[in-house]
């Protein structure tokens with residue numbers, strides 16, 4: 254028997270209600286905030302991710318799905334959404350539009366991770382990207398959208414963590430201080446952090462292993478190293494968040510797992526925190542467009558993992574509307590009745606009324622049981638007698654009352 258590949262899952266109908274609910278809330282809010290939908294391919298030139306997320310990150314070093322196509326081109330399954338959207342922004346000259354260009358997407362991302370609750374090899378992201386403005390008010394707006402999105406889903410037990418990781422001017426000084434500090438602890442660091450110390454020192458702060466906590470607790474804080482411009486940008490972001498009444502926690506150890514970030518970074522984590530719990534994460538990436546060959550173009554965005562949202566919706570027992578059910582179920586007995594049932598089902602669907610036709614090879618009792626399990630409001634029963642009279646029994650499944658209605662009047666009766 255084949256099984257879905259490890260770290261992937263099938264999304265069966267009973268789960269689809271959550272997906273539809275989340276996608277509709279996301280689309281509604283994006284429209285309110287002026288974000289337009291965009292979709293990029295599932296695979297890209299592998300260098301797009303390797304250069305932007307950068308070596309030294311787990312995603313690029315260990316997790317990308319890379320393959321060669323038949324022409325020998327090296328491609329990668331989409332590891333995240335930001336770099337592809339920036340590529341599309343440049344490729345289609347969206348810089349000629351009024352800035353910032355605000356885009357959102359919903360789609361799968363692929364990372365070869367060790368699967369566990371909330372961490373998959375194929376997960377789905379809802380993401381937004383606002384490209385073309387450095388205004389700190391835009392950072393606050395994007396964070397407000399993130400918060401409103403989670404609240405509108407019915408989630409409430411989360412914290413917003415906020416930090417600034419500076420720019421090309423101030424970050425190198427900080428990294429030097431960080432390396433100097435961690436060098437004193439080198440012998441005690443976990444093997445990953447030994448490598449990070451050389452290849453990606455910022456990520457040292459993010460390590461959750463007990464062996465690395467002592468070094469992290471006493472590490473220099475990036476906020477003490479920000480240049481005056483980054484200081485003032487970060488102050489403004491915080492000021493605007495206060496104006497909007499959005500609570501946040503400053504977290505000087507928040508650095509994010511992708512290398513393109515500059516200045517503002519943020520993550521939303523459930524109050525009951527686990528190791529892989531971020532509901533969403535994002536920040537500024539003011540150098541990314543230039544790195545991809547464009548003019549210097551500041552930008553900010555976030556992405557949220559839909560599977561993690563669903564886990565949290567279930568945990569918080571949030572009410573999600575069920576998928577719409579069919580209105581009626583048509584049961585019939587005999588070949589002639591089947592003919593009428595086929596005609597009637599087609600007519601009802603033409604009128605926009607959702608119906609299910611039972612298979613008819615069961616007893617009437619069996620067919621009505623099927624109607625009951627489908628949760629339809631009505632059952633329409635057609636037997637030989639009804640065919641002769643060109644009528645049907647219309648049964649209200651809620652109160653078990655029934656009446657005989659001419660076949661030609663069923664659609665009108667159900668439309669009411």
Ligand code: HAM
Pocket residue numbers: 332333334335336364366371372373374375376377378380381382510511531532533534535536538553554555556557558559560561
């Ligand atoms: P990220 O933090 O790598 O950021 O992923 C965004 C969100 O996707 C995470 O907060 C988490 O909810 C979810 N996620 C990530 N990996 C997995 C996984 N293996 N299984 C389940 N869920 C996962 C980005 O991808 C950036 N592109 C976000 C961004 C947009 N920054 C600026 N704009």
